[in-house]
Amino acid sequence: MYSDPILRRRLLDEFGIDLDLIPLMLRKAQIVSDPGKPPGLLPIPTATFNKNVADGRIPKPVHVGKRAVAWRRQDIIRVLIDGTVLHRSRRTSSRRPPAIVEAP
16 A cells, blocks of 8 residues: 555655654554654544544554554554544633732
């Protein structure tokens, strides 16, 4: 699937991804982009990633050990290219900020 030079070039130009540097199987830490951690392939936090996996927008992982799972590189790249990952909007509080009262 990714031997197509046009697709490889698109991944490099649009997303800055060189497929030769990405392993065939990816752990969650390599995919998600949580604050304070190195950025992953997808620009979403862990909670949004888990929600998308549960909803079927991102394929389920493959078991690579007794208690370890990983995602296929081709599945994550397809999600990135298709743009099927939905960003969860930040919730805004309905409460008003406290009023500032100046001292007399």
